[in-house]
Amino acid sequence: MKSLYTSAAALAFGATAAHAGAIDRSGQSVAVLFEEGRYVEFSLGSINPDVSGTGSVLLGGGESGDMAPSYLQFGAAYKADINDQWSYALIYDQPFGADVDYPGGTGYFAQGSTAELDSHALTGILRYKMPSNVSFYGGIRAQSLEAKSNIPFVAGYTGEGDRDWGVGYLAGVAYERPDIALRISLTYNSEITHKLDTTESSLVLGGPNTSVTEVDTPQSVNLEFQTGIAEDTLLFGGVRWADWSDFDITPADYQTLTGGSLVSYNDDVYTWSLGVGRRINDNWSVAASVGYEEQNGGFFTNLGPTDGMTSVGLSAVYTEGNMKITSGVRYSWIGDTETRAGAVEPAGTFDGNDAIGFGVKVGYTF
Structure with missing residues (x-):
């Protein structure tokens, strides 16, 4: 059952997270540590x-078309014991990202x-x-951005941050009761400050102009x-809070x-997840989970026109000897929102959007 949790549940939080609040992508789980x-x-x-929307009549209307390209998400981790009390882990992930x-x-104003x-973290x-x-x-986490x-539509603006x-x-901190497959972990991740050397150009201010x-x-x-709720059956879940109200790129x-x-x-943004896993036999386990982010309302940027989500996911774990292969799929209904462009509110209305993610993870114990 422990193997089921760290495979199926972690994959539900990570590789198949088809949509997450703001620009969250990996979820920064430390499940591999266990x-x-x-x-x-x-x-x-x-x-x-x-993700698509419709422009305001004040900006000429028009359908935006799908403005959110597909992308790949890669992760890797290594864990080892030093002795009975001490252990360590190294984790690579891509914690934050956006593609527009x-x-x-x-005919849409933002065409x-x-x-x-893009980010990478070790x-x-x-x-x-x-x-x-x-x-x-x-x-310690070292992160690049x-x-x-x-x-x-903003005076021909271009910008690049190195x-x-x-x-x-x-x-x-974590608490475990192996006899009932219970584990609770609470992890704090600090903010990380980046200073991007930035080059900008526009029709109004000229360029290239440099700043930080x-x-x-x-x-x-x-x-x-996680906790066992019956023989070969596990309940798992979690909640992630991220301080996106202090995030700003200006x-x-x-x-x-x-x-x-x-x-x-x-x-x-608060991201909730709850799931149930069950071992079928010595080789196969399956899990199902749901996820939820509340809609916060208000107007959003045209570079991120989504607000909240509801998702469902399915995972399967195949174990053979020291190797386990986890595969999963997650479907998300993306929350509706409206965007702002200067003094125009709303500039665009985005509704009826969704996302689907597929993931696979291969783990080996030696």
């Missing part, structure tokens, strides 16, 4: 959002606009297990749990042109 013995895993997810590509020729945000964690079933862990955008590395930390754009990826808290020229931020959010 694997038995020496363990390595690799995961790959393919996410296909379908409004098709041309649609031809593109934006990308986290090292050390865990100490006490005799009382309580364990404490902490670690880069971003670029092309927004023709890749920058920042360092943060995490700390957590400070971006803080948000602090967050993950609460994850390049100097873009602020001069618009008086606002390129990307920002008004509210924090």
